[in-house]
Amino acid sequence: MSLRRILFSVVLVSVATAALAQNPSALLTIVVPYPAGGPLDISARIVAEGSTGLGTITVENKPGAGGGTGADLVAKSPKTSNMVLMGAVATHAVNPWLYKNVPYDALKDFKPIALVARTPNVLVVNAQQAASLGIKTTPDLVQYLKKNPDQAKYGSGGNGSIGHISAEMFKSLTNTRMGHTPFQGSKPALAALESGQVLLVFDNLASALPQIQSGKLLALGVTTLSSNEALPKVPSINDSVQGFNVSTWFGLFAPASLPEADARRYATAFSNAMHSPAGMAKFKKMGITPEELTLDGFAQFVRSENSKYEFLIRAAKIKID
Numbered sequence: 001m002s003l004r005r006i007l008f009s010v011v012l013v014s015v016a017t018a019a020l021a022q023n024p025s026a027l028l029t030i031v032v033p034y035p036a037g038g039p040l041d042i043s044a045r046i047v048a049e050g051s052t053g054l055g056t057i058t059v060e061n062k063p064g065a066g067g068g069t070g071a072d073l074v075a076k077s078p079k080t081s082n083m084v085l086m087g088a089v090a091t092h093a094v095n096p097w098l099y100k101n102v103p104y105d106a107l108k109d110f111k112p113i114a115l116v117a118r119t120p121n122v123l124v125v126n127a128q129q130a131a132s133l134g135i136k137t138t139p140d141l142v143q144y145l146k147k148n149p150d151q152a153k154y155g156s157g158g159n160g161s162i163g164h165i166s167a168e169m170f171k172s173l174t175n176t177r178m179g180h181t182p183f184q185g186s187k188p189a190l191a192a193l194e195s196g197q198v199l200l201v202f203d204n205l206a207s208a209l210p211q212i213q214s215g216k217l218l219a220l221g222v223t224t225l226s227s228n229e230a231l232p233k234v235p236s237i238n239d240s241v242q243g244f245n246v247s248t249w250f251g252l253f254a255p256a257s258l259p260e261a262d263a264r265r266y267a268t269a270f271s272n273a274m275h276s277p278a279g280m281a282k283f284k285k286m287g288i289t290p291e292e293l294t295l296d297g298f299a300q301f302v303r304s305e306n307s308k309y310e311f312l313i314r315a316a317k318i319k320i321d
Contacts, residue, residue: 028057028082030252033070033091034157035185036061039206039286040250043116044086046282047252050273054266063184066160067091068102075104079257084113084266088250089162093305097313098160098320111258112302114270115251115293117283121166121202121223122212123237126193130218138221138240141200145176153179155189155198159320163189165313166202166223166246172316173241193217204248205230206286223247230287249305251291251298267294 030044041061048057062070067090074085085091092106104110125135135141145152156163159182171178181198183189186207193201194216201208202223209230211217221237222228223246237244252270254263273279274290283290293301312318 028054028084030057030059030084030086031070031074032059032061032086033063033067033088034061035063035187038157038186039117039119039204039288040086040088042206042286043250043283043288046279047116047270047273050276050279051269052272054269066095066099066158068095068099068104068160071095071106072103074253074255075109077255079255083255085110085253086116086250087253089248089305089309090160092253092302093309094162094165094313095160096306097310098165098318106306107303109256110253111256111263112298113252113254113263113267113294114274115249115291115298115301116270116274117251117288117291118247118249119205119288120228120247121162122205122208122228122231122234123166123170123200123202123220123223124190124193124208124212124217125200125220126196127215127218129196129199135220136218138235138237141220142174142176142241145174145178149177150179152199153181153197155181155183155192155201157186157189157203158182158184162204162246162248163202165309165318167200168318169244169246169312169316170202170237170241172318173243190217202246206288209287228287249291251293251302263295270294 030048032041032044034040044059048059051057062073067088071085071087071091074083077083096102096106133144135144154167156167186203189201190203190208190211192198205228208217212219219231219234221235223237225236225238225245227234227236271294
């Protein structure tokens with residue numbers, strides 16, 4: 001084969017590969033690095049169902065390692081695999097400072113596409129158990145923990161989850177001691193709280209809201225500096241525990257190799273799906289208002305959050321159990 005034909009063949013292969021990577025009709029997969037049924041999973045499905053111009057979109061759950069398994073899968077995916085990640089504060093701001101050997105680089109291996117939502121965590125207790133212990137407010141809880149060191153346990157959606165980080169920050173700022181029981185996701189953590197296996201859980205508002213509204217769980221405080229419109233009468237934990245400020249956020253990330261043109265196309269389609277009347281209505285049911293940040297704006301936000309949690313985790317000396 002002549003050199004000319006060889007070069008021509010190489011060009012054809014390159015063009016075909018690029019076309020497949022940017023082909024709107026090729027299968028696109030949103031990888032959710034957490035179990036099915038949680039806020040990230042539901043949000044990914046809202047985006048998948050509402051996006052237009054990107055062809056068929058599937059959602060796959062790849063839980064494990066505090067979100068690291070799914071994140072690493074997308075970070076190392078081939079250019080033609082058409083995968084995006086529904087990443088979160090844990091995968092891109094917490095894990096890099098909490099785990100010793102994170103297999104991906106949260107900032108270099110991904111191209112931030114669109115921030116989906118920012119929601120507070122909420123400190124919840126079993127309403128019946130709290131009444132029996134005389135716990136009605138966050139100061140009541142702190143007083144109980146101080147009187148009963150190492151007697152209570154808190155639950156979380158897993159090691160490295162934002163619920164884990166929130167509880168460890170709470171312990172550090174209130175100088176209290178309690179054990180940690182990690183679960184595989186939010187649902188089993190809340191189930192353990194309802195059954196009395198753990199005393200408290202810091203959970204995503206979207207996950208805990210139905211049980212709060214039903215009266216099974218009592219919300220003592222939200223983890224952001226101001227109250228949330230879904231729970232207007234629930235105060236900020238910072239009102240009684242100065243310096244406490246944590247929020248959950250999640251958004252869509254592509255591998256760093258995704259061409260800029262495709263990144264813009266994805267950002268537009270995802271944003272339109274989130275802010276469509278149907279999308280807004282579905283998010284509202286979870287107590288979520290979709291965000292506006294895409295591409296460079298979202299990338300700046302992620303870098304800021306990464307630095308923030310580096311400081312918080314080191315200052316609080318938080319370690320994986």
